[in-house]
Amino acid sequence: MKQQNRNIGIAPYGGSAGGWGALKAVADALRRQMSFKQDVIALFKVNQPQGFDCPGCAWPDPRHTSSFEFCENGAKAVSWEATSKRTTPEFFAAHTVSELWQRNAFELEGEGRLTHPMKYDAASDTYQPIAWETAFAEIGALLRGYDDPDSVEFYTSGRASNEAAFLWQLFAREYGTNNFPDCSNMCHEPTSVGLPESIGVGKGTIELEDFDHCDLVLCIGHNPGTNHPRMLATLREVAKRGATIVAINPLRERGLERFTSPQSPIEMLSMSSTQLASTYYKVRVGGDAAMLKGVMKILLTMHEEALRSGAAPVLDEAFIDEHTEGFAALKQDLENTDWAHILKVSGMDRAEIQNIARLYANAKNTIICYGMGITQHQYGTQNVQQIANLLLLRGNIGRKGAGICPLRGHSNVQGDRTVGITEIPPQSLLDSIENVFGFTPPQKHGHGAVAAIQAIQQGRSQALLCLGGNLAEAISDPNVTFAALRKLDLVVHMATKLNRSHLLMAKHSYLLPVLGRTEIDQQATGEQSVTVEDSMSMVHASRGTLPPASPHLKSEPALVAGLAKATLPDSRVNWDKMIGDYNNIRDAIEAVFPAFENFNQRVMQPGGFRLRNAASEREWLTASGRAQFKVMEGINEDPRSLHCHDLVLTTLRSHDQYNTTLYGLNDRYRGVSGRRDVLFISADEAEKRQLRVGDTVNMIALDPQGERTERRLDNLTIVVYDMAPGSVAAYYPEANVLVPLDSHDTRSGIPAYKSIPVLLEPSVATHAESSGALR
Missing domain, CATH: 3.40.228.10 (Dimethylsulfoxide Reductase, domain 2)
Structure with missing residues (x-):
């Protein structure tokens, strides 16, 4: 980076968390996204007994909620979803997918809410509108055409409600697979x-x-x-x-x-x-x-x-x-x-x-x-x-x-797992589904997120259906992941906004718009509510209050039911009954999961109810009936740490970010504004390498033997920060390029985003005269 560009957007932050800075950020987010009146109405309903659950984090609500039970990033999430901006068929007609691929995540989602079901047309390289019934019929026909149900991946985002997630796993299991890659595979x-x-x-x-x-x-x-x-x-x-x-x-x-x-x-x-x-x-x-x-x-x-x-x-x-x-x-x-x-x-x-x-x-x-x-x-x-x-x-x-x-991330990532989104289902769940619905679910364990990408890469999986999320950018190893997803026969995305996963085109690609958590969900019997489970096992109702962004949107439960009916003509599930009144979905959840006893009655209580947690009562549901001290061999979280490399990278989110969603390009508390091309390093580690704030470096990942690899992230600007020795940090998902797909926890499959041995070298822009590594 040239001398005149040093330090731009980098300045220490001296304030506390929250305070006037948070209020200003909320006001800025609301002003940029939608009308003041509509936002005020929406925010007064966030996390209230008769309102909607915040689309952000899964922190529980106080038992006695206040009039302002939301935070800065919750307000950003609401304004981001309830924006007045729209991504219409006219927008897609004016921009090819190849052109859109050149935009970053912030720019793509910043275009606003999706308004119509769309299908990719390879001849024009554009998404074009398609009627809902046509989309359902085409997708259903494609899914019926695959010989092996395990060649289809059913991805789930943690923003899905309990009702949508329950129907999703029911659809997939009646179809014949336990392939449930989901965002839990990448966080908890x-x-x-x-x-x-x-x-x-x-x-x-x-x-x-x-x-x-x-x-x-x-x-x-x-x-x-x-x-x-x-x-x-x-x-x-x-x-x-x-x-x-x-x-x-x-x-x-x-x-x-x-x-x-x-x-x-x-x-x-x-x-x-x-x-x-x-x-x-x-x-x-x-x-x-x-x-x-x-x-x-x-x-x-x-x-x-x-x-x-x-x-x-x-x-x-x-x-x-x-x-x-x-x-x-x-x-x-x-x-x-x-x-x-x-x-x-x-x-x-x-x-x-x-x-x-x-x-x-x-x-x-x-x-x-x-x-x-x-x-x-x-x-x-x-x-x-x-x-x-x-x-x-x-x-x-x-x-x-x-x-x-x-501390869970997405607001219902825990609830999705509770209602059956798991690639390793217990036998009790499979037996219960068979008893309630009369079909025999598959017994074979399915794919988590990493295994799903590997199956797609190897040609064993042909289709990917995504109930929300941004899998391609969230998962590790984008160079491998992007190429793999482009080999698919079918990809279906159900989403509120455009993201980069939607631009990795398969032979058949569909982009289907859904209602947001903030919006009124009108079905045959009237306005519906859904439910979510927070990090502390509290289940409560969420009811949207704003008009839908478009008359062409479907709720996630209705969309799942539409796909299921088109795919499974002889389904044992009465999908229309489920969608007409979501109380019927909750009755079905209760029938499959006894912990939801009196579901519809208890969820009407202000604040909802807590699912029983046996360990909280010192009942240990282990094989022996006792809690287990588990021995960990050694003390290294990553085998590469045995070398105690000089530097280990952790990825992190900025303050203007939630998972892969970017609300802006600032990281206020860490003193970064208007940029994401930075590397955080301690003063001592910077001094060892003769680095100053504003210098630029290239970062190269090391292999298990400590040798440099081809994985690299170039031209990162140094930010000197108060942090541990031997540690550096860069933003997710940009730094995912340094994480191989096979670098993951062998027990849970989670990618090792936060333990990547690296070395630094001067970038050409800053130190053209030097070619040595900055170890």
Whole structure:
């Protein structure tokens, strides 16, 4: 980058999370997208008992919701969906797919809401309008023509409601496959795989009210200020009543440091804030398991010293004896783990790990919250289980004010899994479907996201049906993924807005527009509501209040039913009855899943109801009926970390981003504006490499042996940031090019987005005279 372009859009941010900056961002988002009057009406209905669930994150609503139960990024999500901008047939006629492919994600979605069903025409290289019935008939005929049902992939986005997801899995299973790649495979699949082995359920164990009774909150590998901002209000209350919050993260994130509540007149008018984390520890990217084992190793020592001195035990021996198995094996593993290795891989001082252990030992009730900084590794499943181990040591699961809290992304990603979106269905689910609907579902396990792309690449899968989402950009290895998807015979996208996945054309490509969460869903018996499940197992209703963006939109349940009827002429499911009244879908969910007992009655309660969580009641649904301490061999989340490479990359989202959706090009809390071509690096690591803010570098991924590969991301501008040694960070999904498709957790299949050994080299634009690597 030339000298005059250095530092453009890079400046330290000195404010707190929230505050006037958040209100300004909300106002800007509303002003850019739609009329002020319509937005105000919409925002007053967000997360209200008679309104719609926020299309953003899955943080639960307070039991007594306020008039303003939304956050900055929730307001962006609402305005982004309820925009007055439209992507019409005239737009598609004026722009070829080849031309649109040159646009970035922000520009494509910025065109507005899709208005008509469209089909790709190869001769003109454009999408052209098609009648709904024609689209259904053509897609149904194509699906009936495939010899093997397992050659079709049924992708699901976490924005789908319980009703849409339930019908989707019913359609796919009656069709004959368990291929359900979904967004869980790319965010919290290690939770879904690891926690059932540890505690018998694949979900968090706490309720929102538990934060009122905890003494300590450990926040590991997540950034609430950007990814779940409504959590900040909860953490603020925890801090104000004197409980301790400890942040453990490779980057120092403003949303874990201090927060100015926009709903607090005193804080807003006085320009003050509430300190959240009392202590902030920076763990090296890929060092979480090492840190967790170090904490547990110290706890064992503290416990043995307490017993020798006659003091109160540190570990909850009664709980361990009565409720768990595997403690002896875990103890042996921790004793065999070398401190030098722990400190090298974690990048932390022993005193820091000791302080975390002491805080934990002295707290009566502890909640551990974690995000994708824990899960998106080659050993993500084991990372999750080490957190469960730590909680079990002191009996911090199954009592008030304590437990494990996975922070889910999309607002119904957890609910989709609950109602059957899984490529590895339990036999009980398959038997229940057969008993209720009278057809025999396939028994063979299906494909998750990575396996689906591999099957498409190898020619074993011919069709991809996507219920929302942006799979091509979300998954790792775009060079492989894009080429694979272009080989498909059929692709069907159901979406609210245009994204780059829609521009990877198959032989037959359809783009079908759906209602958004904010919009009125009118069916045969009147306006309908759908339901979602948040991160804490609360199920509540969502009812749109705005007129649809176009009269040609279909609801996701209605669209699924239309495809099913066209594909399965002898279906055992009464699709018309289901769609005419969504109460019938909920009755069917209840019949298949007993946990939804009295579904239609309970969901009418303000705030909804909580699904039973056995682990919360200390009932362990494991094979032995006890919680399990799970031993992790070694402490390296990624085998490549055995080399302890100089730099390991983590991908992250900007503040103007939700998953692959870009609301803008700013990252306010990290001091970046108007750009995404940046690389975050600590001052010490930059100094080692003689790098300054504004310099540009190329980043090259390393293979398992530590040798450079062809995977690279060029011309990234240096941003010096307060972060852990040996760590760098770049934006997702741009950095996905550095993640091979086969670099994933072998247990859960999640791509290893957050543990990529890399080297840096000067870019030609900055250091034309140098060709050496900046290790």
